[in-house]
Amino acid sequence: MISLGDARRIVLGRCPIGPPGLVRIDSALDCVLAASILATVPVPSFANSAMDGYALRSADVVDVPTELIVTEAVMAGSGPAGPIEPGRAVRIMTGAPMPEGADAVCMVEDTELAVGGGKVVIHTTPKRGGNVRQPGEDIVAGQKVFGPGTVLGPSHLGVLASIGIERVPTYPRLRVGVLSTGDELTGGGEPLGYGKIWDSNRQVLLAAARQAGCEVVDLGIAGDDERALTDVLLRGAERCDAIITSGGVSMGDRDMVKLVLGSITRGDMQWLQVAIKPAKPFAFGVLSDADIPVFGLPGNPVSAMVSFELLARPALRRMAGHEVIDRPLVAAVADGAMLRRRDGKIHFPRVVARWEHDGVMRVTPMAGQQSHQLWTTAEANGLAVLPDGDGFDAGARVEVLLLDSERAMGSPDSSAAFRALTEPMPLVGGLFP
Numbered sequence: 001m002i003s004l005g006d007a008r009r010i011v012l013g014r015c016p017i018g019p020p021g022l023v024r025i026d027s028a029l030d031c032v033l034a035a036s037i038l039a040t041v042p043v044p045s046f047a048n049s050a051m052d053g054y055a056l057r058s059a060d061v062v063d064v065p066t067e068l069i070v071t072e073a074v075m076a077g078s079g080p081a082g083p084i085e086p087g088r089a090v091r092i093m094t095g096a097p098m099p100e101g102a103d104a105v106c107m108v109e110d111t112e113l114a115v116g117g118g119k120v121v122i123h124t125t126p127k128r129g130g131n132v133r134q135p136g137e138d139i140v141a142g143q144k145v146f147g148p149g150t151v152l153g154p155s156h157l158g159v160l161a162s163i164g165i166e167r168v169p170t171y172p173r174l175r176v177g178v179l180s181t182g183d184e185l186t187g188g189g190e191p192l193g194y195g196k197i198w199d200s201n202r203q204v205l206l207a208a209a210r211q212a213g214c215e216v217v218d219l220g221i222a223g224d225d226e227r228a229l230t231d232v233l234l235r236g237a238e239r240c241d242a243i244i245t246s247g248g249v250s251m252g253d254r255d256m257v258k259l260v261l262g263s264i265t266r267g268d269m270q271w272l273q274v275a276i277k278p279a280k281p282f283a284f285g286v287l288s289d290a291d292i293p294v295f296g297l298p299g300n301p302v303s304a305m306v307s308f309e310l311l312a313r314p315a316l317r318r319m320a321g322h323e324v325i326d327r328p329l330v331a332a333v334a335d336g337a338m339l340r341r342r343d344g345k346i347h348f349p350r351v352v353a354r355w356e357h358d359g360v361m362r363v364t365p366m367a368g369q370q371s372h373q374l375w376t377t378a379e380a381n382g383l384a385v386l387p388d389g390d391g392f393d394a395g396a397r398v399e400v401l402l403l404d405s406e407r408a409m410g411s412p413d414s415s416a417a418f419r420a421l422t423e424p425m426p427l428v429g430g431l432f433p
Contacts, residue, residue, distance in 0.1 A: 004310065015315040023168055041164065098132060104126040233261075279348075293319075333360055
């Protein structure tokens with residue numbers, strides 16, 4: 001067996017960041033910037049009103065109430081109004097350009113129309129510059145708005161749009177092909193023959209890759225046929241940046257998957273026994289002609305998921321330019337005992353994690369921990385980390401790889417939980433070197 005750290009070094013060392021390209025901002029959500037973005041214009045580019053109200057000279061309303069003559073109205077998107085003279089005001093809407101000579105806006109709630117019309121009564125004295133958005137107040141021309149490594153969220157895309165950018169230099173979203181292997185597998189909706197099982201791994205891994213920010217390609221199910229398996233993998237390599245397979249990597253499995261993967265990687269495939277439970281068997285290689293990594297995951301559903309989380313997902317995120325490639329690793333208190341025997345492996349039992357009102361995470365182990373018991377995995381939202389040893393008693397401190405932060409936020413006062421999430425506590429000795 002090799003350590004989890006050594007297995008990760010093998011994988012990450014062969015999965016470098018891909019080449020950047022220009023991506024439309026409407027397709028750039030969750031992509032990683034490859035270069036700095038500079039603003040060529042200020043935002044706002046002109047002085048405009050922050051309120052619906054009246055643009056005026058603050059010197060005219062030192063004493064209130066005061067009547068001012070309303071000369072015109074200016075709307076958002078219209079041209080500028082004429083200059084404001086002493087004793088006059090302009091009706092103005094939010095976002096409309098400020099008239100020349102006006103230095104403040106009195107919100108409409110603090111005014112009333114004078115009897116007879118054509119005038120407005122101002123009841124408050126706005127300070128100079130009050131309710132006015134000045135040019136460059138948000139962004140100044142030449143400013144670096146975002147640097148390389150920024151993961152683009154909705155607000156980032158809004159900022160890019162506000163400075164007129166349509167395409168941004170990012171590391172492209174990966175296209176990941178997912179293939180299930182084995183003669184025992186049957187697709188959903190098909191009759192279930194004797195000795196057959198419906199394929200669940202493919203759906204798990206397609207969803208997991210999509211959740212990791214990848215585009216996914218469903219490569220279907222391949223039986224234990226050399227030609228068919230070779231064809232589907234080579235066709236997948238033409239369309240994808242990485243390929244994930246499940247099944248056929250354990251010591252007792254048929255040689256067909258190993259034969260084909262070894263052949264198409266020209267002997268580059270490594271068949272690893274990683275010192276973890278579940279998910280000890282793992283295969284990895286690179287298609288030499290196209291530099292496409294192939295991740296061979298175990299066939300047991302939970303083992304496939306754990307292998308993806310610990311080995312494949314970090315590599316895919318690294319290739320897509322992400323600096324944070326792992327789930328948060330946080331400290332928790334065990335509600336129940338999590339005992340184990342010494343076997344030279346790190347154990348990853350599935351747990352339900354929840355933040356308490358004091359900001360302490362507590363975890364409860366799931367009842368079913370066998371590698372074929374997928375239902376308990378669906379109910380869990382974390383993996384406890386049990387180093388080699390005897391495990392932990394109830395009340396002990398344990399590290400948890402948090403798979404779903406939102407499902408852990410059950411506290412009525414979650415502020416402490418959010419603070420805890422920003423300060424993940426790594427396992428002593430380094431789980432993820």
